[in-house]
Amino acid sequence: MSGLRVVPTWRHGRERLYVCDLGGRNLAWYDRDTGRVNLIDEAHREDVLKALKAFVAGPVTVGPPPVPTPAELARLTLHPDDDLAPNRPGEALLVALDRDLDRDLDHTLALDPARAHRHLPRLRPDPRRRALTAEQTIGEALDRLEGAGWHTLHSVPLPGGDRIHHLLIGPAGLFVVHALYAHKQRVLVADPMITVARRAPEPLLRLLRSTADRASYALTAEVRPVLALAGPADLRVTAAPRSVRIMQDTDLEELARLGGILKPGDVEALHAMARDRNTWGRV
Template sequence: MDGLRVVPTWRHGREQLCVCLPDGGNLAWYDREAARVSLLNDDRREDVLRALAPFLTGRVAVGPPPVPTRAELARLTLHPDDDLAPNRPGEALLVALERDPGPAHRLRPPRPDARRRALAAEQTTGSALDRLDGAGHHVLHSLPLPGGDRVHHLLIGPGGLFALHVLPARRQRVRVADPLVALGRGAPFPLLRRVRADADRASYALTAQVRPVLVLVEPARVTVAAPPRSVRLLTDRDLPELAREGGTLKPADVEALHALARDRATWTRL
């Protein structure tokens, strides 16, 4: 097999298997979800299929890569530093914690770090949203806004665009009285104003309607005085509901908006 290697990698938000030459050059990749082997060199077809044989299941299409769409071509022109698609859930918090993990407490247990609670909540939400990716939906995480704010998660799919703001509420009672939100015995704060403002900024950046969503992660109980204006309230268990939305965007629109949203320059222009 001339030393061909099979290497797991990620392309377009999916895990794929790349078949590489000894010098690292790519010969082909296998997309399990699409059941397709895309060949860059048809002369090595048999070598590639032998290398992939332990991984192939069921009927698999084999041939040259599909012709890229306009949205894919736009994405391919992005510099890696400007492509936000690889962002992990809570990317900004992960970077902040790597730079400043907080003081070490040797004599007494450390106080809970609010950043770590927020990170865990964003990771829980991100994992649930990532399970929707690939079924006509795209998800982007931790999109930076000028001034230090972020869109925690952006879901793009047939049902439209949703900007999700995550609030960690593990085992706490949540009280909502638009625009105020209160956790446990804490004082209420006007969180819904920020949730709406972030969605409005995303709408301006993408020139498309972006609907605001507040995600409450693991709350003990939620009390809502009255349905908040324009903001959808969900718990982390309710997130699959967003995948059942439909009839707003065509597949080509979803791809085009995803290509636009993953470009860092889209958000720095705000």
């Protein structure tokens, strides 16, 4: 067979090279990360390897596509509207801010249509913007652990309007991560109270422990709470908080160095369960 085409694509953050015939039918794909050529039809082995020769460096494994795991099958049957994996860091805040901006714009234009071609007056900064910055900062730091066998879900909705800022799943276990904006500010931790600058203390640690308990109930697995501070100038802890890990955004990669307690298959199964919106409906 001649005239095979090699088409590069990206799937779930990984590069794949698909080998297609002249009619566009896929004959195989090469996964650079795993160094494996997956043959759909063994009869085309030589032609496929010849087409990929210029793209392959080093030894490769050649064989039929792997059988999907139960976690992969669960993901494939999950309705897109129920899949939380595509959520961006701060997804809930982004949606709320965009919705409120559109509503305010519609209200302004209804009162003064001529303003449609002018800039709207600058409003007082929305405090949710700082919260969004914190969630994006922490979320980006957690997403960088992806290559080390970790998965992060953002803005996991809970009944009653609550949500988990970030759910981290990996070899060292499961973590509920709450992002707190503290850019160039002093933070005082006096369990269960958290004080940022001169703001009133808030019982964030009590709330965070409760959220971790709800996640443990939903996933039938231990989930540990983490308070992640985005850019604090100073951190003071009067006493070690009970069961809560306090970290700065620059230190979150330390979670990847914790001892492994979950096998890769367990990580994938828990991730498949956690990304399903229906998992969180009764906690």
